[in-house]
Structure formats: structure tokens, C-alpha cells
Amino acid sequence: MLQKTAKKKAVARKDMSKMQWTLKEMKRNWVAYLMVAPYMLIFTCFTIIPVILSILISFTDFNMLELPNIVYLDNYIRLFLDDDIFLIAAKNTFVFAVIVGPVSYIMSLMVAWFINELSPKIRAVVTLIFYAPSISGQVYLVWSTLFSSDAYGWANAWLMKLGIITTEINWFQDADYVMPLCIVVALWTSLGTSFLSFIAGLQGVDRALFEAGAVDGIKNRWQELWYIVLPSMKPQLMFGAIMAITSSFGFGGIVTALCGFPSVDYAAHTIMHHLEDYGTQRFEIGYSSTIAVILFLVMIGANMLVKKILSKVGE
Amino acid sequence: MAKLRTRKHKVVLARSVGGDVGITIVLAILGVFMFLPMYYVVIQSLKPLDELWMFPPRFYVMNPTLKNYSDLFSLMDTSVVPFTRYIFNTVFTSVAGTFGNLFLSSLAAYAMAKIAFPGGKGMFKLVRTSLMFHQTVTAVTSFILMSAFHIIDTYWAIIIPAWATSLGLYLMKQFMDTHVNDSVLESARLDGASELKTFWVIAMPMVKPAWLTLIIYSFQDLWNRGASIYIHSEELKSFNYAIQQITAGGIKRAGASGAATVIMMMVPIIVFIISQSNIIETMGSSGMKD
Numbered sequence: 243m244l245q246k247t248a249k250k251k252a253v254a255r256k257d258m259s260k261m262q263w264t265l266k267e268m269k270r271n272w273v274a275y276l277m278v279a280p281y282m283l284i285f286t287c288f289t290i291i292p293v294i295l296s297i298l299i300s301f302t303d304f305n306m307l308e309l310p311n312i313v314y315l316d317n318y319i320r321l322f323l324d325d326d327i328f329l330i331a332a333k334n335t336f337v338f339a340v341i342v343g344p345v346s347y348i349m350s351l352m353v354a355w356f357i358n359e360l361s362p363k364i365r366a367v368v369t370l371i372f373y374a375p376s377i378s379g380q381v382y383l384v385w386s387t388l389f390s391s392d393a394y395g396w397a398n399a400w401l402m403k404l405g406i407i408t409t410e411i412n413w414f415q416d417a418d419y420v421m422p423l424c425i426v427v428a429l430w431t432s433l434g435t436s437f438l439s440f441i442a443g444l445q446g447v448d449r450a451l452f453e454a455g456a457v458d459g460i461k462n463r464w465q466e467l468w469y470i471v472l473p474s475m476k477p478q479l480m481f482g483a484i485m486a487i488t489s490s491f492g493f494g495g496i497v498t499a500l501c502g503f504p505s506v507d508y509a510a511h512t513i514m515h516h517l518e519d520y521g522t523q524r525f526e527i528g529y530s531s532t533i534a535v536i537l538f539l540v541m542i543g544a545n546m547l548v549k550k551i552l553s554k555v556g557e
Numbered sequence: 558m559a560k561l562r563t564r565k566h567k568v569v570l571a572r573s574v575g576g577d578v579g580i581t582i583v584l585a586i587l588g589v590f591m592f593l594p595m596y597y598v599v600i601q602s603l604k605p606l607d608e609l610w611m612f613p614p615r616f617y618v619m620n621p622t623l624k625n626y627s628d629l630f631s632l633m634d635t636s637v638v639p640f641t642r643y644i645f646n647t648v649f650t651s652v653a654g655t656f657g658n659l660f661l662s663s664l665a666a667y668a669m670a671k672i673a674f675p676g677g678k679g680m681f682k683l684v685r686t687s688l689m690f691h692q693t694v695t696a697v698t699s700f701i702l703m704s705a706f707h708i709i710d711t712y713w714a715i716i717i718p719a720w721a722t723s724l725g726l727y728l729m730k731q732f733m734d735t736h737v738n739d740s741v742l743e744s745a746r747l748d749g750a751s752e753l754k755t756f757w758v759i760a761m762p763m764v765k766p767a768w769l770t771l772i773i774y775s776f777q778d779l780w781n782r783g784a785s786i787y788i789h790s791e792e793l794k795s796f797n798y799a800i801q802q803i804t805a806g807g808i809k810r811a812g813a814s815g816a817a818t819v820i821m822m823m824v825p826i827i828v829f830i831i832s833q834s835n836i837i838e839t840m841g842s843s844g845m846k847d
Binding site for chain 2: 260264267268271273274275277278280281282284285286287289290291292293295296299306323326352353356357363368370371372373374375378379380381382383384385387388393394395396399400402403430433435436438439441442443445446462463475476477478480483484485487488489491492494514517518521522527530531534538541542545
């Protein structure tokens, strides 16, 4: 039946131009447009238009009060040549993303792989332990208790008791410790969607492939991982990478909650903080849009790059 | 499969004892790293005052008490805006946002997955691409648009954007691709069912795990929202924001704030425990092919 209609369509298509055919198809499927309309309308308003608007505003000096003037590339020039704090933010964001992104990705994959052969009940418990920090909202504030600036913080107390330090370290207000600590906390909350996706992907690998692999001379589980497991869950690896990269750029909230805003000496200042600073506090919307455009391009670029690297897995 | 099972000698999979031990050790270390802070939150909330300020701090509690919880509730009573109002705000926006998202995303996902119409693939690609950037990029310009729509400082500023999340549509569409059988839909259409009816009566019951996943993702996101740049009236602010205000009250409130954190985290964790197997099932089709 399906074939028949397809044939009919194909014949009909020959008789008219592509334009006419498209119009006819659109008319025939008007219900589909009705179905996507509400979602696409909101998606357009709060995702597509904001991106386009950011790009347009980034060429102006808009500040919410006066009518904007076109300033061409002035904002971009100022950002790269005349804004030292942006350069600090860019460096921190880069360090954050390069460490947290790959480490959380590999950690998610490895943990998912390690627990794959456990019995379903134990696996469910272990999954919960690893996944819980990422869904529990503000629970990461516990790190400010563990690393609090007084002697009742767990880290200070034990370091002092063991005689390693004599005075308390002001962890989240000390430029030397802020970045590493924030990275640890970010990693702690990072086993999220990609982790679940990997667990599911591993469950979906055909068991018969392992046995065939053993017959074909797969010697150890690492070979099994590389030649059998990873290639058969490539789609999940791709999806997980996108989730990991996007969130590795989005840890600004954790930094603000733990170190305050701005962080001491801008030691953990990220592009996201810079964007918030100009966009929601100084209301230099033109300039903040420039920052947003740069952040947008960096995120898309990082995703494209990783996609390319991942396409080589198992080859 | 059948062939493999009937073979006389079972194939031995390559598993060394050393590898098993190594994996167990790594897993244990990581597990402790993940679990201890969560455990510490709960322990802290049960400590009486003298144990909270004990040097060095302990990872267990000698005289567990619920006093911190009762302190939290009495602190709530002193708030200018009644605490029930904050709770209502969060529950209302979470529920309204989640159900709108579930309905609109499934409707659009069904059309994109199961009806071949010009532009459908392009729209899906657009949504998929938007998974690649974080929402902060659009926060400021969204603010401008919301001002234009006059929804700043109303519940709508939280609820409406939550109705069209990219991840929700993406997961639902992928799940429908693999779990909704085309021939079943085709026969329903031949029987004269309208597209909307086919969606609601045939397709939706087949994708229950994906609903649950969508509900949980959306709910978690909305439940954990703190202060928002779109809301400035005190009586419209979220439960999470109010809890943070209590926590910010300094060291005197260490106990109460511990109790507050436990209450906030219990909700998403319990929801996840109930729905874990469904979420994993949905994630099975989350993969991205090109």
C-alpha cells in the first residue's frame, strides 16, 4: 500500500515543476504545519530571534534607553583590543571548557561502561549515586561548607589537625584556589544527560557482537571497547558530546554561587559572567550582544570540531 | 542468537581478574567522590548545634535531631511574603511549564517524525543545532523581546519559554522515530482517523517513556530555578530563591540551611528514582546519526 502511494507521488512529481510540487505537498500536509506551529512559534521567539537580534545589536551601541547608533565593528575591536577583563574571561572559559568538557565526557563514558555488566538493581543504585549531584539544584553549595574559610570547614579542619597548614585557607576567596576548586565542583555536577545516554547506548549494544568478537580474537576488554562497543554506540557518543560541550560552557552559575560576583581578582571570571555583567547590570546591550555572539560562535565551533573528531572513532 | 545458544562450548569473553579489580577500585574512588558531599548535606541537616560547630567536623552524627527542620519552618513564618506563596510560585510554574512543554513538543515531534512535509526536516535540524549553545547566549535579547510582549515580571516569562525546549523536542522525536511503527499509523489513517486523532490515540500511548523523560527534565529545570532576571516582584519569586535568602543569613542559620538544601534536593531525586528505567529507555534512542 505504501509503495503504491509512493509510486503515484513519483509520477505526479514528474508532471510539474519543483515549486508546484512543493506547494501541493504543503497543501496536502497542512495538518503537519498546524501541529508544529505552536512549538515553532515559541521556539522562534525565544531561541531563533534572540540569536539573530544579538548579531544585529552587536553592531550598535544600544543601551535600552536611547535609540541605537550603528557602530560597525567597534564593539568587537573594543572586546579584543581594549578589554583586559574579557581576555581573562576568555582564558578562564577556555581552561574550564577544555578540562571540564573532556574529563566529564570520559568520566561519564567510563563509569557507564564499568557499571554496564552489573546486575540491573545494583546498576540502578550506582546510576543514582553518580547522577544525583547533577539534578539536585543548589546542592553544590555543600562545597562551600566543606571548603569554608573557617576552621569548621572540613578541608581546613583536617589540614590543620594534620599540621599541614597553620592558618585557615580562604578557599573560595583566594585567587590560587578558586579555579581548581570550581573545576572540581563543576565535574562533580557534570554526570548528567550524556551519562544517561551512554548507559542506554551500552545497554543497546548487541550481546552477540561480543561473542563474535571473542571468536575473532578480541583479547581484552579495551579492544572490545574500541572495536565493538564504541562503534556501535556512535550516535550516543555524538549526542553525549554535544550535551557535555554545551554544559561545559555553562558553569557560570556555580562559580557565582560559590565565589560571589565578581570572583576574587577575576580569577574565575568567565565569558558568561562578562556577558551578565554588561547585559543585566550595566545595560550596555550592544556590547553584551557582542560577547554573546562570540560565545555563540565558540560553542558552535567547539561542537563542530568534536563532531569531526568523533566521526573517526573505531576506524 | 539462537545459533549461539545451542553451541556446545560457551564463548569465553575476554575478562581478566586484574581488570575487574582495577575497575572496581576506580569506580569506588569516583563513587566516594560523588557520594560523600551528598551524604554530608544530609548529615549536616541532622546535627544539633554543638555538633555543627565541632572541630574537626565529623562525617557522622551522634545525637541526630530534627530541630534544624523545625527551625527552618519557623524561619519561614517570619518571611514578609508568606512562604506558601513562594512554594505556590514554583509549583505553579513547574507544572504549567512542564505540561505545556510535553504537549507542544510531542505535537511538533510527531509531525516532524511521522509526516513527510516540506520544511519538516529543516525545522528539526534547526532545533537540533540549538542544542549546541547554552541559553545564556540568548538571555539578554530574550529579555528585550519579553519586554516587547509585556510579559516581564509575570509567570508567563518563566512558563512560555519553557514550553519549547530543544532537548524535549529532540528526545521525543528520536524516540518516535524508533518506537512508533509506521504501518500502525498508516492503517489508522486508512481507517479514516484524522492526523490529530492518530497522534493522540495511537502514537502517544506508544511513547510513554519519552513523556516521563520530558516531564522530568522540564520539571527539574523549572523546580531548580533561582532568582531570574525576568522576575522582580518579591511575591512572584521562586521557592529556590527564598531558600537561598534563608541560607544567606550567615552562620547562625547553618542548620536551617542544611535542612532547606535537603528538602530542595529530595524532590528531583525521588522523581528520578521512580522514573529511572523509563528515562534510560528514552535515552536509548537519543543518538545523533549525522
